[in-house]
Amino acid sequence: MNTVNTPFGFDVLTNENRPARHDNHYQRCLSSLRGLFSDEAAYEAELAKADPVVYEVYEIRRPEIAGELPHGLSVVHPGQVGTEFYMTKGHYHAVRDTAEVYYCLKGRGLMLMENEAGVWAAEEFRPGRLVYVPPGWAHRSVNLSLDEDLVTLFVYPGHAGHDYGAIEERGFRKLVMHNDGSSAIVDNPAWK
Amino acid sequence: MNTVNTPFGFDVLTNENRPARHDNHYQRCLSSLRGLFSDEAAYEAELAKADPVVYEVYEIRRPEIAGELPHGLSVVHPGQVGTEFYMTKGHYHAVRDTAEVYYCLKGRGLMLMENEAGVWAAEEFRPGRLVYVPPGWAHRSVNLSLDEDLVTLFVYPGHAGHDYGAIEERGFRKLVMHNDGSSAIVDNPAWK
Secondary structure, three states, X not given: OOHHHOOEEEEOOOHHHOOOOOOEEEEEEHHXXXXXXXXXXXXXXXXXXXXXXEEXXXXXXXXXXXXXXXXXXXXXXXXXXXXXXXXXXXXXXXXXXXXXXXXXXXXXXXXXXXXXXXXXXXXXXXXXXXXXXXXXXXXXXXXXXXOOOEEEEEEOOOOOOOEOHHXXXXXXXXXXXXXXXXXXXXXXXXXX | OOHHHXXXXXXXXXXXXXXXXXXXXXXXXXXXXXXXXXXXXXXXXXXXXXXXXXXXXXXXXXXXXXXXXOEEEEEEOOOEEOOEEOXXXXXXXXXXXXXXXXXXXXXXXXXXXXXXXXXXXXXXXXXXXEEEEOOOEEEEEEEOOOOOOEEEEEEOOOOOOOXXXXXXXXXXXXXXXXXXXXXEEEEOOOOO
16 A cells, blocks of 8 residues: 555654654754844844744645645744744745644644735634634744743645745734733834 | 635634534434444334434535635544444545545544545544544544543545545445444445
């Protein structure tokens, strides 16, 4: 039997916030995220002290075709740069007409989204909550806790692809800032 | 903004094993499942006593196109007909080259699968376990508990469609039977 076409099952979350199975694992350290956070001086000051892992992704890969459903685990660690919470780079799908499902397993956070018409949205992450990112929306996970990982399970169509460039160039319209023990969604002054 | 293209989020599991949001809900009562269980005399005897809900599905609908991801909650109640555990009808996707992701939230059970080459497979359901049904595999959820609901979250490609006919005609190759407090996967003598 063709292995790629064999059913499988696995525990999504073992100890240490990783899945029992994955095909690929990558980490994004602070040093690889220059330009992501709004406070550049705070970024450089943090980086001078240490180069922590900001987030990591475990991928269960599938063929890159429409009927397949690649999936995996996203883990955003707790932290802030200046007063901006740790978050993922965020991306559009290369094929814009493709959605994504996120299901929160641990922690608390936000899915920050925006589309090419300039509309933005945010949906809360807490354990047991599903967030639907419709086709055409860039999306970024933000960890609102300073103590706990934000862990989400994601599923997307196999032909979606990833487009990080648009967000790297423009940023998101909104920033999510730590504000006196709570969080605030504010305009991004650098948004183009 | 077009509502269908607006992001949303919701608690997948509220009290009473239902999601906080759904577009459609259907129940399959014992009376609608004639021919599903192998022991026909036991089926008629059970039905003479009552017509319980065997399973129910809460659907979050999406446009039926490739980039969308309809999803929802499947709840298989505990019970047996003869010694065969309660289960779903099972189906292929009308578009065979489409996969499905199941994530178990509660209970214990099996995903019973088979493909058109005659190969079968079973994957365990327990809370926190994900089961990947690759393209081309018919799939049926079986509740192995006689006390507890089996609750799973499912996600599938928008263009998949459902084909119940092939399974209604042939059945599955394997049956899952209650056997002295445990479970056994046995050949289905009526399989064509």
